Amino acid sequence: MIVLYPRLLPGEADRLFAELHDHPVGTHGTMVANHSPRAVFAATGGRRITRDELDDLRHAILTVAQEQGYPEQPGIAQRHAFDQRVARILHEQSLMVSGEAAQRQVWAFLALVLLPDVCVWRWQANADRRYLADRFKGSDLTRHSLARLWTRAHILHEPTAPEPYGLLDVLGEADLDQIMARRGSIAASSALVRAVVRGHRDDQGAIGAEATSRRILRECLMRLLRLTAFLDVDSMAEPELDHLVRMLRLESRTALQRSMS
Known part of the structure; x- marks a missing residue:
């Protein structure tokens, strides 16, 4: 059965993205949640993902980040290793189908509600202490911190190969x-x-x-x-x-x- 993900309403995505800038580096964990009263699901077409499943997804991704030095600033090799492993986790563990993955509000929820601390760690503020909206709000999914990884794994996945995700490396x-x-x-x-x-x-x-x-x-x-x-x-x-x-x-x-x- 298709798994449906929460879709963060645009106004809430704007609010949470602005809130990112109010938190000093290292304190974005206080924004983390596995639900939002300002998120909705598709009306039909599958079952809603549970909060426990969202917690499991967060734990898997956070574990990879910690293995790559989180919360300390990552180097190039650490960012690359994080992207490779998280791409596979998102594609394999999330059970997300293409229709859900095409929804910008789904990725806004994942980046701004479920994993804001990890996304801020991976895509840090620029010299003006501003975060790039594309990395969090999903306005361009090819640049979103998580959507781009799911897409990469989805395209490079070879189900019949000895290592189905080998092309990611x-x-x-x-x-x-x-x-x-x-x-x-x-x-x-x-x-x-x-x-x-x-x-x-x-x-x-x-x-x-x-x-x-x-x-x-x-x-x-x-x-x-x-x-x-x-x-x-x-x-x-x-x-x-x-x-x-x-x-x-x-x-x-x-x-x-x-x-x-």
Whole structure:
């Protein structure tokens, strides 16, 4: 049965986001709750998630944060490890379906009611001591602190692979963002995104330095971006997509080698 999540009303999301700025760093735990009187559920379509289940989800994510140094400020490696593990937890443990995951108010509830302290730790205030609204309110789910992780795991999940979430470990934040940011082309096809990440993973033995690896990936994405303008990737099977990506990576490597010679 589909699990329905609380949806934080927009006015309450605005209020709680403003409240984030009233709390000194390290005190956002006082905002944590597993329910809100200003949250609603979809009227039909499944069962409502229980408060105990929300507590379990919070505990699992908080445990990962603590293992990565919470409440102390995380470094790049800690943030990366947190994102990888929490992406899997959100996709695997939340039992959230795509319809619920597409609701901005669901993610506003998770970030501002259930996990404000963790989200503030992961996405700290900027130099002006302001938090970015996109990371908490869900106005752009590709930038939301938690929604982006669920989406990443959902797209890269391979149910029949020996390690179904293995693709989450292949690329770093910056490189994966290069793929996911192309929402109208490459990232519009989950199968194509998986093919690109598999191609990068399987090609590592033929690549030297990390800088070269990144250049090959980005050159391949540029070539793929041009192709998707007239190529119907949705009609292609995953083996065909894998072959296409391998060919484009070969062309990219050859072009880069020529430019350096």
